[in-house]
Amino acid sequence: MNAIKRFLGIIWMLLAPALVGFMFWQAAEKISKASAATKSNVTLQWVIILFIFIPICIGLLIFGYYSVKGYYDHLPESSAEITDY
Amino acid sequence: MGFIIGASSVGTLIEWYDFYIFGMLATTISKQFFPEDSGTSALLSTLAIFAAGFIVRPFGALVFGRLGDLIGRKYTFLLTLVLMGGSTFAIGLVPGFQSIGWAAPILVLVLRLVQGLALGGEYGGAATYVAEHAPAHRRGFWTSWIQTTATLGLFLALGIIILIRQNQGVEKFTSEWGGWRYPFWISLLLVIVSIVIRLRMSESPMFAKVKAEGKTSTNPLKESFGHRSNFKMVLLALFGAVMGQGVVWYTGQFYAQSFIENVCKVNFIDSRNILLIAILFATPFFVVFGTLSDKIGRKWIMMLGMLLGIFSYRPIYKNFLEWTSAANKKEMVDLANTTKAPSVAAIDHKDKKKVLVSTKYDTAYTDGAKFTYTKTDTLHLVSDYAGKTASIGYIIPKKDDPLSYDTVTAKVKVATGTTLPDGVTYASVEKKSAKAGVVVEKSLDKNTFWKLVFFVFIQIIFVTMVYGPIAAFLVELFPTKIRYTSMSLPYHIGNGVFGGLVPFLGTLIVEFTKTDANPAGDPLAGLWYPIGVAALCLIIGVIYLRNKIDTDVMD
Numbered sequence: 001m002n003a004i005k006r007f008l009g010i011i012w013m014l015l016a017p018a019l020v021g022f023m024f025w026q027a028a029e030k031i032s033k034a035s036a037a038t039k040s041n042v043t044l045q046w047v048i049i050l051f052i053f054i055p056i057c058i059g060l061l062i063f064g065y066y067s068v069k070g071y072y073d074h075l076p077e078s079s080a081e082i083t084d085y
Numbered sequence: 086m087g088f089i090i091g092a093s094s095v096g097t098l099i100e101w102y103d104f105y106i107f108g109m110l111a112t113t114i115s116k117q118f119f120p121e122d123s124g125t126s127a128l129l130s131t132l133a134i135f136a137a138g139f140i141v142r143p144f145g146a147l148v149f150g151r152l153g154d155l156i157g158r159k160y161t162f163l164l165t166l167v168l169m170g171g172s173t174f175a176i177g178l179v180p181g182f183q184s185i186g187w188a189a190p191i192l193v194l195v196l197r198l199v200q201g202l203a204l205g206g207e208y209g210g211a212a213t214y215v216a217e218h219a220p221a222h223r224r225g226f227w228t229s230w231i232q233t234t235a236t237l238g239l240f241l242a243l244g245i246i247i248l249i250r251q252n253q254g255v256e257k258f259t260s261e262w263g264g265w266r267y268p269f270w271i272s273l274l275l276v277i278v279s280i281v282i283r284l285r286m287s288e289s290p291m292f293a294k295v296k297a298e299g300k301t302s303t304n305p306l307k308e309s310f311g312h313r314s315n316f317k318m319v320l321l322a323l324f325g326a327v328m329g330q331g332v333v334w335y336t337g338q339f340y341a342q343s344f345i346e347n348v349c350k351v352n353f354i355d356s357r358n359i360l361l362i363a364i365l366f367a368t369p370f371f372v373v374f375g376t377l378s379d380k381i382g383r384k385w386i387m388m389l390g391m392l393l394g395i396f397s398y399r400p401i402y403k404n405f406l407e408w409t410s411a412a413n414k415k416e417m418v419d420l421a422n423t424t425k426a427p428s429v430a431a432i433d434h435k436d437k438k439k440v441l442v443s444t445k446y447d448t449a450y451t452d453g454a455k456f457t458y459t460k461t462d463t464l465h466l467v468s469d470y471a472g473k474t475a476s477i478g479y480i481i482p483k484k485d486d487p488l489s490y491d492t493v494t495a496k497v498k499v500a501t502g503t504t505l506p507d508g509v510t511y512a513s514v515e516k517k518s519a520k521a522g523v524v525v526e527k528s529l530d531k532n533t534f535w536k537l538v539f540f541v542f543i544q545i546i547f548v549t550m551v552y553g554p555i556a557a558f559l560v561e562l563f564p565t566k567i568r569y570t571s572m573s574l575p576y577h578i579g580n581g582v583f584g585g586l587v588p589f590l591g592t593l594i595v596e597f598t599k600t601d602a603n604p605a606g607d608p609l610a611g612l613w614y615p616i617g618v619a620a621l622c623l624i625i626g627v628i629y630l631r632n633k634i635d636t637d638v639m640d
Contacts, residue, residue: 005629008624030597044133045593048136056578059320062316063317063320063324066317067629072321072629075321076318077633
């Protein structure tokens with residue numbers, strides 16, 4: 001199972017920037033297609049979406065990195081194992 | 086333990102009630118706080134404000150979670166209760182767009198943000214408080230009572246809205262200072278009761294012990310998110326459990342109601358009654374799955390809930406569309422000629438030789454359903470009517486016999502300064518084009534009504550599977566001194582951001598599928614968002630999470 005966790009870590013690390021790229025592509029497409037009357041509304045919607053989901057994608061990237069490094073190979077059994085602070 | 090559960094749950098329930106009345110009144114609110122005639126755009130803007138309340142929940146989790154880990158659970162969630170009650174009451178006092186213009190939606194947005202911040206601090210505190218009082222082997226059972234509060238808050242919101250609307254009637258309810266404001270004002274009373282109850286509560290014994298020993302965290306934010314060993318658990322909680330739980334929760338309850346009302350066009354009362362009855366029967370299952378999680382572990386119950394949602398959402402919603410479709414019904418009586426609602430004509434601002442005439446008519450079906458249609462005819466006038474007076478007489482063809490006509494004198498809605506010529510009659514109409522009627526509202530037959538109740542109930546059962554055990558799961562993942570902060574953030578990102586955005590993103594995705602060739606778009610496309618998020622979460626949860634119950638959360 002640990003090998004799968006580490007392999008999937010690579011997938012998460014690739015997925016995170018891919019999702020960000022997809023969102024920027026969609027934002028550019030939808031904003032450019034919007035009519036003059038709805039342009040500001042559509043732009044605002046996409047600014048909100050990007051503002052929210054980019055940090056989450058960064059979180060997914062870090063999650064992938066931790067997976068690759070094997071930090072999820074063993075989950076702590078008690079708080080005593082959470083010791084790096 | 087009973088008092089602890091009761092006192093914690095009542096406060097949390099009221100906070101959920103405060104938070105959800107906004108969403109349940111989205112269609113009404115969009116007409117009050119945004120310019121008239123902006124249609125879907127106004128609804129989307131309202132859903133965006135609704136979603137803004139969800140988006141700030143993680144920030145509330147950080148602010149109040151930190152306070153909870155520094156000064157204690159009890160006083161922190163007293164503060165969140167006051168903020169929530171005050172902001173909800175104030176939303177009910179904001180004048181509409183007609184009175185104060187754009188200040189109205191801006192004020193509502195600010196108050197909605199305060200609501201979101203308060204809720205971000207509330208839930209983590211209540212769940213932590215109850216879990217820290219509960220015996221290890223019953224933690225799932227006791228915390229599952231807190232888990233019922235979100236759904237019961239929704240139930241309370243729905244119930245109060247329906248009661249007021251049915252007593253007042255639609256017109257009074259939806260007027261600027263009408264009954265839709267009462268649920269916001271009632272909140273003040275509920276919050277005062279809850280504060281009185283919560284003042285009698287004592288501090289969590291675990292936190293009190295940690296505090297007495299001088300072991301409280303000095304910087305909970307840094308300890309929660311600045312250190313890899315804890316931060317990795319925060320990420321795991323988010324991506325492996327809460328993210329999927331959030332979308333399942335909001336799809337099964339909010340999106341279901343929104344879809345039934347806005348896409349299937351089921352009327353206001355029926356669409357809310359469906360959810361109300363489904364919630365009533367499904368709510369005990371939060372406790373059932375919470376209790377079961379004490380015996381078999383939390384993980385697999387939550388994963389099964391997600392899996393069932395992923396594979397059943399599209400078939401369920403496809404059936405919703407088919408069951409409520411006029412194409413599958415046998416017409417009994419055409420009420421077109423018995424309907425007394427006056428036709429309404431509106432000018433076409435782009436072409437002043439055109440008048441659009443809308444006529445509402447009802448059609449009854451053999452199964453007992455009644456659908457209301459709007460038929461829009463376009464009258465092409467011989468001359469421009471700008472600058473003239475404001476009354477029009479015209480005729481409409483009978484539905485069954487297009488060669489026979491009724492003569493109707495309609496009041497014409499025109500913009501200020503734009504009027505119609507005196508005595509425009511059929512003779513002045515050069516030609517006339519007509520479109521088929523469009524269903525604007527449906528009263529369901531009993532059979533369809535109960536089928537919809539059952540399949541919303543099934544979706545809420547998925548909700549109880551993912552949500553019933555999750556408070557115990559999160560509490561067991563983090564140590565006492567940073568528990569409030571650590572569990573609140575992933576919970577509110579998962580529910581507030583991923584879950585709260587389901588109605589908004591679902592509606593937006595459907596908008597994207599609309600083209601000139603297919604102006605209605607794909608009504609099921611919005612489901613790809615919750616299905617995708619739940620699928621990702623399921624994979625991560627199955628592979629990365631463990632199923633072991635942590636018996637000692639005192640550390």
